[in-house]
Amino acid sequence: MSKLLVVENEPVTLGLLTTLLKGEGHEVTPAKDGSEALQFIDERSFDLMLSDIRMSPVDGMELLSRAKEIAPSMPVIMLTAYGTVSTAVDSLKLGAFDYLTKPFKVDELLNTVRRALEYNRAIQENVEMKAQLTTRYRLENIVAESPSMQRVCEMIRRVGPTDTTVLITGESGTGKELVAKAIHASSTRKDNLFLPVNCAALPEPLLESEMFGHVKGAFTGANTHKAGLFEAANGGTILLDEIGAMPQSIQGKLLRVLQEREVRRLGSNENTAIDARVLAATNDDLRKLMEEGSFREDLFYRLSVISIEIEPLRKRPEDILPIAYSIIRKEIGDDQEQPKLSHEVLEIMETYDWPGNVRQLENCIKHALTFRTRGEIEPSDLPAQIVNAPRAQRPFKEKISGNIETATSLKAFLKDKEQEYLEQVLKRSGGNKEEAARKLNISLATLYRKLPNQKEDE
Template identity: 45%
Template sequence: MNQSILIVEDEKILRISLADALKSEGYTVYAVENGEAALQALEDGDFSLVLTDIRLPGASGMDILKKSLKEQPATPVIMMTAYGSINDAVEAMRYGAFDYITKPFDLDEILETAKKALDIEAITQENIRLKQEIRRYYGAPNIIGESKAMQSVFALLEKVSRTDSTVLILGESGTGKEMVASTIHFQSPRKDKPIIRVNCAALPENLIESELFGYEKGAFSGAAGRKPGRFDLADGGTIFLDEIGDLPLLTQTKILRVLEERSFERLGATTTVTVDVRIIAATNKDLEKEVKKGTFREDLYYRLNVIPVLLPPLRRRKEDIALLVHSFTRRFNDQMGTSASFTPEAVETLTSYSFPGNVRELLNVIERCVALNTDNLIRPADLPAHITKDKKAKTVLASLHDITSEAEKDHIISILRLTKGNRTQAAEILGVSRKTLWEKINLHKIDL
């Protein structure tokens, strides 16, 4: 992502030096020499970061800060100040500035501060985008399902969203665990604060702790400055720990402490950080089995499992498939500018499929069909081959079952006729108990 920086500095040499240093890092830089030009720039364009002197001719750095917070509230502002005006910088921090740097400063110092601010700005923008996306597609009214299993989930989500309790979402891959976590967050009192998502399985083991808890300058080779962790960024909001069953045991211990004490230490730090974070975790593993195997802490399991939410696989709520097909088709039609629709036969074929990849697999199938469709009608032949083959295989199996069933019925009738309806003799000839014979007679609705 191309990030743009507004520099406001009346000292020409410093302004040029800052601009050159930031450009060399790959940022787009717009540098101005006074407050009036900066105020105009904030009206005309969007910036990822504002770097401004406090004392300026005309409009001051505080004026620029206020204007930026009004026009672009998610954009961080770093104040540059001479040693004698630190009180002004402190006031700016109270008003909403991201940080301040005293002159004279080292260029590496300001580059590190700018990078930290831009990292947080990028995460903030991503949260804004995800909020919009989730509210459009994944808000509670749009989690689709009329089955009894999903109605039970909806009722539980409505209750749990109002609380601040820890939630453990359980379900197979593709059942919508992240969607449920987002729904809980956006229906909760924390909805205006960030939700930070962490895929525990995707983080390399040697980076997990620094990603979750952050680090201080010099904590390890390459740690040129302080970096906030995911728990820092989630302060006041929610952190979603997906695939938590893949966390190493050492990291599990630190997560347990956050749950119990709401505090942690960054790598290389000597002070404790306190956070107000709601934890939602998810896994497709059986954590009780992992506890018995010794790969998951028992005390952490019980702390996470305060309110479990079990998501049913799609094969156990087949009555929802037609609704999902309709909803996903409409979504992709909107995105692609198409008017495709599935024939009843295609929907029936999809409904008969087991969907081992669950809702995610169905979503991908619908996207593929809509994208490749040429005449606005999607038929069974347009579905992926493995789905139509599955349907044919089930049809053959059903036919064989029917044949076997009819043969069994005819054989029982012939034996009953041979014994003139004597069920005890018939059971002996058939080699089954009288009870089993009675059950078979009822199953086949035999009436002699």
């Protein structure tokens, strides 16, 4: 059953239309003129409006344009008498779905109404689909080619929809905040706030009032009442970033907040219930801090109900180039021609150690895009410290690229690449053929057959 609004000055026609459309199972609201119709549109939503053109005081054209402002997605069918057809055509330009010329045939009327409602439904579904796509896209923001990053994404998908506290660890610049945002975005809290608080950036008393709030006069300078982040993030998510730097006195208070799900503003003696999901992130080794006695063990266990560890970029080299290209795309824009990375640049990037991880890679690409002189990005465009750094021991794996000049048969090319790949896997398995065969999902005999030289070595 759809909700229809029918606007017509002529009472007989209005009655007729109302009966006809009700007979089709719709909920029909009749309006005797344009101003009454506007009032209805203001108050509630309709799936479709049918409106006469010649009306007063507000005529059909004016009603149409006002309706398009108030309810832009509601389709409108205009009803026109002989002599106003040219106006009806104009109405299409103003966004009307279609028009019907009076006197209209019942079939024609019902058909047009059906088409308009279908169109409306399709638009609504499209809007919903787009909304779903945005959440999925959030996770796709995370480039994850390496198995370890794919595991991180899988964790996000699983823990996202729960209310569990998650501890995210990883070196500086590995994407901890990105992961926290993705968890928030894949939870039911996604339409509410995501509030990060950097525990290392504020001195102790300020951090405390920032997190828990204060009442007027709680300390010098507290001139007003202020809600803390826990209260502000109600219904949303709070990220306690650099949790390792949290002063011990606050650690104890935080633990109580997490246990009791209540906060007490500084200087107040009343508690307020809170509903914020808590995520924490750190690049410190919390276990070491616990051993040294600077991080509370009970807090650690409460925070790390689930923990997600992000590996440094150098341990997942498969991610380097895909991330580099995704940064280029983000910086340049999808509609512009994307600069390529030269062969040397690819090799430098893949074998560099990236102590600053993805953030450093991001800065490196931005630098290169600023300084590049030609279309392709070359080593001279990169920051010198990266080009001149000692290279890691990792082998550089160039993507398969055939050389047109010396083209051989496809079979020979594939065999060549197969050899290369088998040797790499064998090398990564420390020469252990059984392990290599398992990783390749082939039998040991097949591996021997495909690597005849290896067999001779034995």
